[in-house]
Amino acid sequence: MLMVNIADAKAKLSEYLEAVARGERVVICNRNKPVAELRAVEEAATGPRDLTPLFPDWTIDAAFFEPLPAHELALWEQGDPPDVTGASRVAEERAHYGSAPKRRPLRK
Secondary structure (H helix, E strand, O other): OEEEEHHHHHHOHHHHHHHHHOOOOEEEEEOOEEEEEEOOOOOOOOOOOOOOOOOOOOOOOHHHHOOOOHHHHHHHHHOOOOOOOOOOOOOOOOOOOOOOOOOOOOOO
16 A cells, blocks of 8 residues: 655656556545545446346346337327316416515615
8 A cells, every 4th residue: 555645646646546557555645644545446347237136036028128019109209198088187286376575665
């Protein structure tokens, strides 16, 4: 483990990054008190995640991967058909309060 002060880290950053790439830890100190650590970034997983430990009983039907019929696609793209009952799609109506309060004139 390398411990360096901020001025050294600024002056020799590329050297410390090479040390981190080799597997060393670099601790950056401010007046000899540790404040930060340089460490290598772990590689991100590129493959699909295995979710079977979370949901062992689930199975995906092959029909899930089939394209949707044209009428269902139209519903997704255009939205629901209009409601003939006239019911509002909003759970609650917007609150109607009185007019805005009048402001008193400023004193001079």
